[in-house]
Amino acid sequence: MTSDVDGDTTELSRPARRQAEIAAYVVEHGSVSANDLVEAFGVSVMTVHRDLDELERQGVVRKYRGGVSAQPTSVFESNVAYRLNTAQTEKAALARHARAMIEPGMSVMLDDSTSALALVDLFEGIMPLTVATNFLPAITKLTALRDITLLALGGIYSATHDSFGGMPCAEAVEALHTDLLFCSVSAVSPAHAYHQEEEIVLVKRAMLRSAKTKVLLVDHAKLQRTALHRLAPLTDFDVVVVDEKTPDDLIQPLRDHGATVEVAKL
Amino acid sequence: MTSDVDGDTTELSRPARRQAEIAAYVVEHGSVSANDLVEAFGVSVMTVHRDLDELERQGVVRKYRGGVSAQPTSVFESNVAYRLNTAQTEKAALARHARAMIEPGMSVMLDDSTSALALVDLFEGIMPLTVATNFLPAITKLTALRDITLLALGGIYSATHDSFGGMPCAEAVEALHTDLLFCSVSAVSPAHAYHQEEEIVLVKRAMLRSAKTKVLLVDHAKLQRTALHRLAPLTDFDVVVVDEKTPDDLIQPLRDHGATVEVAKL
DNA sequence: ATAACGTAACACTAGAAGACGGTAAGAGAC
DNA sequence: GTCTCTTACCGTCTTCTAGTGTTACGTTAT
Secondary structure, three states, rough: OOOOOOOOOOOHHHHHHHHHHHHHHHHHEEEEEEHOOOOOOHOOOHHHHHHHHHHHHOOOOEEEOOOEOOHHHHHHHHHHHHHHOOHHHHHHHHHHHHHHHOOOEEEEOOOHHHHHHHHHHHOOOOOOEEEEOHHHHHHHHHHOOOOEEEEEEEEEEOOOOOOOOOOHHHHHOOOOOOOEEEEEEEOOHHHOEEEEOHHHHHHHHHHHHOOOEEEEEEHHHHOOOOOOOEEEEEHHOEEEEEEEOOOOHHHHHHHHHHOOOOEEEO | OOOOOOOOOOOHHHHHHHHHHHHHHHHOOOEOHHHHHHHHHHHOHHHHHHHHHHHHHOEEEEEEEEEEEOOHHHHHHHHHHHHOOOOOOOHHHHHHHHOOOOOOOOOEEEOOOHHHHHOOOOOOOOOOOOEEEOOOOHHHHHHHHOOEEEEEEEEEEEEEOOEEHHHHHHHHOOOOOOEEEEOOOEEOOOOEEEEEHHHHHHHHHHHHHOEEEEEEEHHHHHHHHOOOEEEEEHHHHOOEEOOHHHHHHHHHHHHHHHOOOOEEEO
């Protein structure tokens, strides 16, 4: 196990991937020692410690003498590296579908989701464009693009999400009103969207208030999970986009509750 | 001038440095053809074009078929690459002096100046710290540091400054109140601080209102120049720090006008 | 129409940054 | 006090990507 050869994992650097795997391992086992990890991953103690330091910086694990223990699952699931590992092809499909909704000259808001990040790569060709986001990787990418007016949403930096949040961010969002919003969440029930973290919910709610057309990007894995905080009813979104792998019997309930669901083709 | 051999230029990557030099060349000559630049800098046409594209993205030159022309000097002087090339040792000294004013636990605001950027490198050891800034290079550096609460000041991205500005940024600043502010300007008269760009002035003024102790970092070159917009009287700053190379007869007038001037030792 | 100029695509290179392990010194448990 | 775990430092290695030129293809002016 710890299969490190899985075809489609070409997005992350080797250490980042290993760290994500270590995080998963720790979450699964609750708490483990450094030496366990040395054996499990075949690297030196040094490297294990470095990885753990990084994971601790991101808030995913807690180190103590003799080993590490997992933090509440929620933060693991929030971890950027973990999210980048997950369902990349689905996200690419969602992004392509989303792109078709954008016309040159529009203003677009993106939240700190990896789905939204995939969308950034598709912006060439629909410029000019105004883009507002609180997601640092997206900001970095967008600075390089001419003909894009980038509006960075500031706030308190979160290493776990690699994005800005908190009240300052919510306030920055309030001051705007964009044509479009693309966002994602961690879980979707037939009637509602959910997220684990209150802070993030705060910002996403503000975003929902600050856009004309709201689009929710959902890969099928999200439909079979739940999370602590209820973000909003799906009817608050103008469109819910799911990927093609989503079973029909999971889509239908959404529609029954009044949501407008579109399917993104791979 | 256009002295391209100046010993201490070790901060910028080769292309960035060449671009700065090309910018200077264009500013000096008003308008030149791509081929002129090929000869002047001994690189291929392709590279020249790429450099010019980048400079155009930053707003420093305007391309047209057959060559490029310079934009108003002000934007050239605002250009980040240009500023990074200038007076690095002085800025390092100013930063070291500034560092001594910071105590662990304080909240610090930094503007989009290269002097402030130098300060970021000295933060290790005085953590924890809360740092607020609108300068992207500073933000990037700070994300890597644990024990620093980073508060990004969002706003409209300016490629020329590599920072965020405009009204959204000013509003974000208004919402704060930090213990310290370190900032810089482009010109200093005996009584006032000046800057070329109105937009930037807007943000800096907001910053001045949002900090308890305000520190102005000035390398001696600034004292013999002027700029369009008057930012504030020097007495609005609690301390004005100048570098050691500043002639006394330039310092005295500042003091005569009531400013508190400190000299940073190399 | 043709020549000059600009752009896009490709491939090569060099340099830097990252990643890793080993050893030795430090800190903490028992 | 002793043992174990952790950190710090250093040197090496590799990996990666930014930078560049070449060639071939558009584009625009005259």
